[in-house]
Amino acid sequence: MRVKDEAKQKALREATIKVVNQIGFASSSVAKIAKEAGISPATLYVYHKDKDELLCDIYTDIKIELARAMMTGFDHSQPVRDILKRMWLNGFRYLIKHRHYLSFIDQFANSPFFDVVDMSRIEPHFEPLIRVIQRGIEQKIIKDVHPELLKVFAVRPMMTLANQRQCGGFAFSEEHIEEAFRMAWDAIRL
């Protein structure tokens, strides 16, 4: 028998993201995605149970990749702020580099599909971020507020800023990025 094709798998993912990027979530049909991926619509169902699962799988993948990208280049002996800055910049650069992922991510996260994602597969990858924030709170460096608030003011802006649609006219110099992180930090620091 033939063996499942890793390349096809990947092509499918990239095709999905590209199509969603170009024509939006609502208009992205299985047929268009398959065509872009260079496979038959039927083949899609060899790799994913249905359209919903395809989209959820891709979302999960990207989120995990983002987390992995964020969690590098620091060590736990560094000060909280330095670690967070490292993570923030890592994340921001990953998103800028993969801007086309963001359109997918944001459309997905605002769709009803989002409610159905198995978050337990994603959350562990963000553990280091959670821990360093907790450390910051313990050290009285970061405001002792509901974690949701910290996320909204520190992590979300990273995504919003990288978003083409919402901040498309905004070209980022190194200086801008520094400023942006400073604002995130000011928001959450004590």
Place this chain on the structure above:
Amino acid sequence: MRVKDEAKQKALREATIKVVNQIGFASSSVAKIAKEAGISPATLYVYHKDKDELLCDIYTDIKIELARAMMTGFDHSQPVRDILKRMWLNGFRYLIKHRHYLSFIDQFANSPFFDVVDMSRIEPHFEPLIRVIQRGIEQKIIKDVHPELLKVFAVRPMMTLANQRQCGGFAFSEEHIEEAFRMAWDAIRL
């Protein structure tokens, strides 16, 4: 006849928001919306050129309503921070009260429809906000950074926090709201 018209118009808008809320942007069809509004699909086309325009019109309406809700209860003699707080709290409360609008707004804003909205109809209503921020910058109270950055750290969080999907588990006490504004302010203030 005029009265009947307006009632239908409004029913159509509320029906659209409700349907989008319940089944998402991608699954919301003209037929379902019309049914929910208690009118014929054909009638929809009396009021809006096509489906896209219906959605854009509603988005614009809500945004203007949000702006109007924000721009009340202060006068320009007050300090910048107080005015901004008033606006922020006004906006947040409006959004909490109309949470079902937010699901529509967010799905819309992340879709390609957004690119096609005539922003010049919305922007004037946010002028007071822009002006008070500029005053803050001139008075060296607010960071002199790209306006986009100020928006991302001060206004966006207001919407994100009110969003069911993204912050569903978060119940807001008055204290939380105060905290939230403080963080927004810390992010943008000098």
Place this chain on the structure above:
Amino acid sequence: MRVKDEAKQKALREATIKVVNQIGFASSSVAKIAKEAGISPATLYVYHKDKDELLCDIYTDIKIELARAMMTGFDHSQPVRDILKRMWLNGFRYLIKHRHYLSFIDQFANSPFFDVVDMSRIEPHFEPLIRVIQRGIEQKIIKDVHPELLKVFAVRPMMTLANQRQCGGFAFSEEHIEEAFRMAWDAIRL
């Protein structure tokens, strides 16, 4: 607005029966039926909720028509045997005349759709038959056995004999038909 077209309704029914007749239940698709009826597949859904309902509706229609055809040309003062013979011959002739209905009926009755038919719409039309049989039993003319047995030996053969597929090679003279009814009668009479 346009008005629902009775002719289209009927064309749809005849087309369905014809298609099922020609290519069988399992291969009869909505597309083929619609094409045969000269309408768009989408139009089919204006007249019937879905394919299942279309088939059930047609089955019910035919059964009622058959019952109506059977219950004519006699009066209740006649002897039981004469009434039954009248009904039997009426039915048989109706079926021979509409042989193409039988293929549909038989395929339908052996499919899972059958389990879902609302029999209470059909049964009342067969009431006169039930009653005359009961009279026969009371008068000790007909065997006092389970009604199901009487049905199997008296009514079913009428349908089987008219069935193209099962008795295709059998050309019926008047004599044959008389013989057939005599056998049915012999089976059930005391």
Place this chain on the structure above:
Amino acid sequence: MRVKDEAKQKALREATIKVVNQIGFASSSVAKIAKEAGISPATLYVYHKDKDELLCDIYTDIKIELARAMMTGFDHSQPVRDILKRMWLNGFRYLIKHRHYLSFIDQFANSPFFDVVDMSRIEPHFEPLIRVIQRGIEQKIIKDVHPELLKVFAVRPMMTLANQRQCGGFAFSEEHIEEAFRMAWDAIRL
């Protein structure tokens, strides 16, 4: 290897019957049948040229088995009626025991597949039945009518009565079965 083959062959047959039984002829797909049989869809094509042939093969098998079941437990010196009764009861009991076969048989026999079955493989197994009937005619015990008529009134009811769908509510005591055969006999006897 031979043994394994036969096991698969049999599993395939039983799976097909089961699936047809459960979801009907029209919905029974190769994939579902293969899954039920615990084999790959591709393997099915090792044993049968295509889906049609699979179904025809199974029909033929069952019909032959039914014939074999009927043609036991008597000898040709017995009276015609006794022999026929033996056959009828044998057949009826076989069908009751294998009720799940009947759903398949009946759906098949009313489908266009039926027209394509090679009857010459089945008919020889029913020869003894044909012969005893002919003897009955010669002995002036059985009506001298078209054989098709005899089949319709004597053999078909045996199948109809055993059919779940059509006589589901009818529970058979020994007495009922005796009655049923008596009716079949009354129909065909002189």
Place this chain on the structure above:
DNA sequence: GATGAATGAGTGTTCATTCAT
């Protein structure tokens, strides 16, 4: 102005079958 009927084009999905392994 308001409507339900009507539809071509499209939806997501499954089909029977083939093929490389």
Place this chain on the structure above:
DNA sequence: CATGAATGAACACTCATTCAT
């Protein structure tokens, strides 16, 4: 022999929109 991957064609059904009334 046996398989799971692969697919073009078909599936039932829904879409946004138009049109006669």
